[in-house]
Amino acid sequence: MFGVWSSLLVEWIGIVLAGLTIKLMDDWLDVEYDQCVGRHTLAIRLGRACLPYALLGFGLATTLAPQEALALFLAAYAIGMGHDLREKMPTKLPGWAESVIVLGISGWATSIGLTLWALCVMVMIQLLDDLMDLQHDRRSGQNNLAIRFGFVEVTLAMFIALLVAVLLSPLKTVQVLLAAPLVHMIMALFGGLGIRKRREEA
Numbered sequence: 001m002f003g004v005w006s007s008l009l010v011e012w013i014g015i016v017l018a019g020l021t022i023k024l025m026d027d028w029l030d031v032e033y034d035q036c037v038g039r040h041t042l043a044i045r046l047g048r049a050c051l052p053y054a055l056l057g058f059g060l061a062t063t064l065a066p067q068e069a070l071a072l073f074l075a076a077y078a079i080g081m082g083h084d085l086r087e088k089m090p091t092k093l094p095g096w097a098e099s100v101i102v103l104g105i106s107g108w109a110t111s112i113g114l115t116l117w118a119l120c121v122m123v124m125i126q127l128l129d130d131l132m133d134l135q136h137d138r139r140s141g142q143n144n145l146a147i148r149f150g151f152v153e154v155t156l157a158m159f160i161a162l163l164v165a166v167l168l169s170p171l172k173t174v175q176v177l178l179a180a181p182l183v184h185m186i187m188a189l190f191g192g193l194g195i196r197k198r199r200e201e202a
Contacts, residue, residue: 012175014065015072019176019183021057022076024050027187029080042191067110068172071118074106079122113168120165121176127158 027043028050043050061069078099087095106115130144131154138147146154165173 008171008175011065011068012179014061014063014069015172015175016179016182017057017061017064018069018072019179020186021054021061022073023183023187024054024057026076026080028054040191042187045191067114068118071106071110071114072122072176074102074109075115075118075122078102078106078119079126117165117168117172120161120168121173124158124161124165125176125180127154127161130154131158 024043024046027041031041031043046053058069058073061073089095089098091098093101103115103119106118110118127145130146131151133142133144134146134151136142149157162173165176
């Protein structure tokens, strides 16, 4: 029994590290916008060190939970690239094509079931994030899915994604639901440390 719980704990820590990596990379891509609106994030605080730390976190995540961490990261990448389906990526491919390729790689490297689960989980988290940022994004003119499609519609889609994720893998979904608030708190805490430090120096 202890071995099972310790294995689940190690896997959960790997999922937390994968979440931190995904959030750090997402904040890094939004760093210019966040600076313009006065939002303080860990990516802004780390600056050029953001990428090395993200790679370190992802390396540790794949060591502790190789299948789950890889599937979650690739699902997050696919959702990010597919956010604007027709936009040309640096590969010269449209966003939707990169998303399909990345999901195909995930299905080959992990499994189709795990890839579908990770995709549903990351869709749920993305929709929840858009719902939480609805008022802020509306004031700042930033577009998100809740603004584009409506609060009720996005909320419904979020619960559908959650339901499918639970049906595919209830235990892993619970692990993610427990990891997500911790990831948010860690990012907020260390992002806030930079604010306090600058205030003390001033």
